[in-house]
Amino acid sequence: MERTFRLTLEYDGTEFRGWQSQPGDVRTLQDTLEAAVAKVTGQSVRVTGAGRTDSGVHAEGQVASLRVDTALDPPVLARALNAALPPDFAVREVALAPDGFDARHHATGKLYRYDLWNGPVRSPLLRQRSLAWFRPMDATALRRAAQDLVGSHDFASFQAAGSDVSTTMRTLRRLEIGGEVGGVLSLWFEGSGFLRHMVRNLVGTLLEVAGGKRNPEGMPALLAACDRSQAGPTAPAHGLTLVRVSYGPRSLPKLPPEPADAGDSPGKPGASG
DSSP, X not given: OEEEEEEEEEEOGGGSOOSSOOXXXXXXXXXXXXXXXXXHHSOOOOOEESSOOOTTOEEEEEEEEEEEEOOOOHHHHHHHHHHHSOTTEEEEEEEXXXXXOOTTXXXXXXXXXXXXXXXXXXXXXXXXXXXXXXXXXXXXXXXXHHHTTSEEEEOGGGOOTTOOOSOOEEEEEEEEEEEOTTSXXXXXXXXXXXXXXXXXXXXXXXXXXXXXXXXXXXXXXXXXXXXXXXXXXXXXXXXXXXXXXXXXOOOOOOOOOOOOOTTTSOOOOOOOO
């Protein structure tokens, strides 16, 4: 009974070399999931992921699709796959999908979150899920810069070198900042699609704004430059989480309140995602 399934996945990307299968003795998410499918069903099938997350990037709602000959119902298949997967990788849900469903090509949007730990001392519990940022944080300047990045723009200035895409035009539907200065701050990015390292390059640039190294009103000129060398550095991968992949109109999740500046309220320890 060959059927198409849609899998919602959660993983800690710390010990994985990204999603995409690679030659050699490399631990990837795709290879790990395909091995689990083969163990459960006895078949070698290709699994398609909605996004090719990089080494160290995490996911709360990655989506994958596969077509396999099995009589197992979705809940039973989910339990069997989880029994075959390692502790840092789990299937949150399995659902039947229409024939021809492709997790990557049919996606209409993705929601990412980048977490920053802005506390006074390092946090061992958050070290693999957020970027430790001990410098001053100007939340007002951060929000001002974010406003000019929302919308449809040419994001070539934020694209990693070596990318092979037909266009660098992308639509950033939302860029919001939640949390608090002195604790955990989360930058939420939602768009129809993203260039390679685009979110991490945006974060690196916005951190320069928040630290007073870049004019918060300079984003339009930076977008117009279409020059990667004009933007900020690439933020580390471990602060980035793929929260959700969309496949049609959906209500947006409620986000945390916007952060107050350090002088407005004292920072308190928090927890990411």
